Amino acid sequence: MLSIRNFSKSYKGGKKAVDSLNLDINSGDIFGFIGHNGAGKTTTIRAIVGVLDFEEGDILIDGVSIKKDPVSCKRITAYIPDNPDLYDHLTGIGYLNFIADIYEVDKDEREKSIVKYAEALELTANLGDSISSYSHGMKQKLAIISALIHKPKLLVLDEPFVGLDPKATLTLRNIMVELCNSGSAIFFSTHVLLVAEKLCNKIGIIKDGRLVAYGPTQEVKGDSSLEDVFMELIETDK
C-alpha cells in the first residue's frame, strides 16, 4: 500500500532531515514510526501525504507516485497532523461536509460515517458549534472523523493520541484496528512506546533522518521491551 524508495529531504543550509529512507507498508499493517524530536518523522509524514515537496527518491501509494499523480494518491489517503488546525470559521459539521464533498462521498455514506464516528468519539452534540470554540482534543476528534469519512486505504497520523482523553484514545485504537481488519493500512508516529508495542505489527525507528530499525514488531524488539530497544538505539553513537 505504501512504498518509500530512497526518500531524502534537505532543508535550508543543506541539513538532511531524512536520508535515504526505504519502507514498505502493506494492507492490514499498522506501522508505528518512532524517533526522538527532530528525527525526521513529521518530514516523512508530510511528504507521504503530499504536503511537503521533495526531490530525492519516490513515495508510492497503492503503486502510484505521490510526485507524479498526487491527486490520485490523496484520494485514497487520509492525514491527521500533530496539531490539527482546522478552519476556525466553519462549524464542526460544516468542516465534515466540506471534506466529504471534496472526497465526493455520497450523502447517505457520509451521514452514516459521521453518525458512527461522532457518536463513538462523543462529539455529536458539538458538531453544530464553531470550530473556533473547540478545545485541542475536540479538534483532534473532528480531524479523526474527517479522516475516516471516505474510508481511506492509507491512514497517516502524526502523534494521534496527544490531547485525547483516555476514552477517546481507546476508541481511536479500536477504530485503527477495525480499519486495518477491513484492508486499510495505517502509518503513525508516536512517542507512546507502550501503545506502539501493543498496537503495531510493524515498527520503524528513525534517528537523525536515518532508519535504524525496521521490521515486524516482534523482530525489532526481540525479548526486550520496545522502550529498551529504542533507548539503546538512540544512545548508540551519542
Place this chain on the structure above:
Amino acid sequence: MKKVIRLVGVQLWAILGSMFALGQQKKRKSNSLYLGFAALAILLSGLSFFYAYIAGMGLRVFNSIDLLPTLFMSLTSVILLFTTVYKIKGTLFGFKDYDMVMSLPVSNSQIVASRLILLYSINIVFVLIIMIPMMLAYGILAQPGIQFYVFSILTLFFIPLIPIIIAAIIGTILTYLTMRFRYSNIVYIVFVFLLLIGMMVFPYLLGDSNEALVEISQEINNQVSNIYPMSQYYSKAVIEGDIVSLIIFMLASLLAFSAFSLLLGKVFKRINSVLMTGRYRRKGQTRLKSSKSSSPLKALYKKELKRYFASVVYVMNTGFGVVIMVLGAIALPFIDINTMTGEMNITGAVKDLIPIFVVFCIATSSTTMASISIEGKHFWIAKSLPVSELMIFKSKILVNFTILAPVLFATLLICFTMELPFIDSLLILLLAASFSVFVSIYGLVINLSFPSLIWTNETVIVKQSTSSMISIFTSIGMVAIQYLLIMVTGDMKKSILLFLVLIWVINLILYKRLSTRGIRQFKDINC
C-alpha cells in the same frame, strides 16, 4: 510600562515578519522589498507634498494659508478614524495570539495599551507621510518662524491618539453589540459599512458644493472644530504658537489614551472570552440529515466564501469599493448631474470618467491578493486535499468574481442612468468584466509569489503585506493607463478597445503563468 513596550515590540516584529514574509523569502528578494517599500514611502510623501502645495497656493490667494496645517491635520484624523474602525476587531478583539498574551503576568489594561500602541505604530507612519510634506509646503508658502516647526513636530506624534481612541470606542461598541448574533461578523461588517458611509455622506448633507476652495476649507475647518474640538487647540498651538493650547492638545491626547486603556481593561477579557468561546452558540443535537452534498469545486468555493466573510478586515478592505459603487449607482438616478455641475457643463466629461470610476472600484477589490496568505496555519488542509492546485486557484478566483459581480450590475445601472449609447455601455460592461478577471488572477499570481502564512493579525496580510501592496498599486497603475489612453486617444470607445486588447493579452499571460509556475509555487510553499 516596560512590559507594555516589550509586548508592543514582539507584536510589531510579528507584523513586520508578516509584511515582508521574513524567513520565507530569499535575502535578495527581501532587500528588493525593503527598497520597494522605501520608494513607495517617498512617492507617497511626494504626492502629499504636491497636494499640500497646490492646496496651499489656492488658500494663499485668499489670504487663508494658515488654514492649511489644520486642514491637513483634520483630514489625517478623519482618514485615521475611517481606517482604524474596522481594524479594532482583529487587533483589540479576537486576535490570534490572545491566549498567549493573556497568560502572561500583565494586566488587562497593559494588554489593551499594547494593542492600541500597535495601532498607533501602524498609523504614525501614515501621519508622518502626510504631515511632514505638508509642513514643508506650508514652510515654503507661508515662511513661518521656527516655532511652527518645533510645535508641529511636537504635535505630530500626538495626532493619531484621539482618532485611534474614537475608532476603538466605536469598534468596541460594535463588537459588544454584534457578539450576541450568530453571524456576528456579518452584522459587524454591515454596521461598519453603514457607519463609514454615514460619515462620508454627512458632510455633503451640510455643505454647499458650489463654494470656493477657501470657503470650503473654512467650512470644513469650522465643521471639524465643532465635531472635533482638538483641531482648534492644534491650530492655536501650531499657527499662533500658543503654549497652553499645545499642552492641552498633548495632555488631552495622552489622558484619553490612558483612560481608555484602563476602562477597556475592565471589559476586555469578557468581550474576548465571548468571541473566542462562542457563548451564544446553538445548543443540542446537530441535524446531520440536512447536509447537502456539493462538487469539490463548489465545496472549495463555499469554504472560501465563508472564510472571506469571517474576516471583517478582509471584507472592509476589498469590498468597500464595490459597496460605494453600488450605492453610488443606486443614488445616481436621484442626483441631477447638470444642476450639480452648474454652469461648467461637464456632464460629457463626467460620462468619459465612468470607465475610470468603474476600473478604480474594481482595482481596490482584489480578494485573491491575500487568499493564499489568509489560509495561515490551515494551509496544510489545502495541500493535503485530493484536488488539483488549479481547482484551488479557481475557487479563490470565483470568490473574487462573486464579490465583484455587483459591480457589473452597478455599471449597467450607471450607463442606463447616464443615458450612454448602447455600444458605449456594452464596452464599459466588457471593460468591467475583463478588468475583474485581471484583478482576480493577478492578485493570486502575486500572492503565490509573496505568500506569508505566519501571522497573528489579519490586517497585516490584507492591508500591509508585500502581496497586497504590489497587487493594489499595480491595479491602480492599470487605472492610470486607462486614463492615459482616454487622454491620448481623446475618444472613450477607442481607449476602451485598446485597453481591452491590452488587458486580455495580460490576462492570458497571467493565466498561463498561474497554471504553470503558480502550481510550482503553491507546491513550494512550506506549511
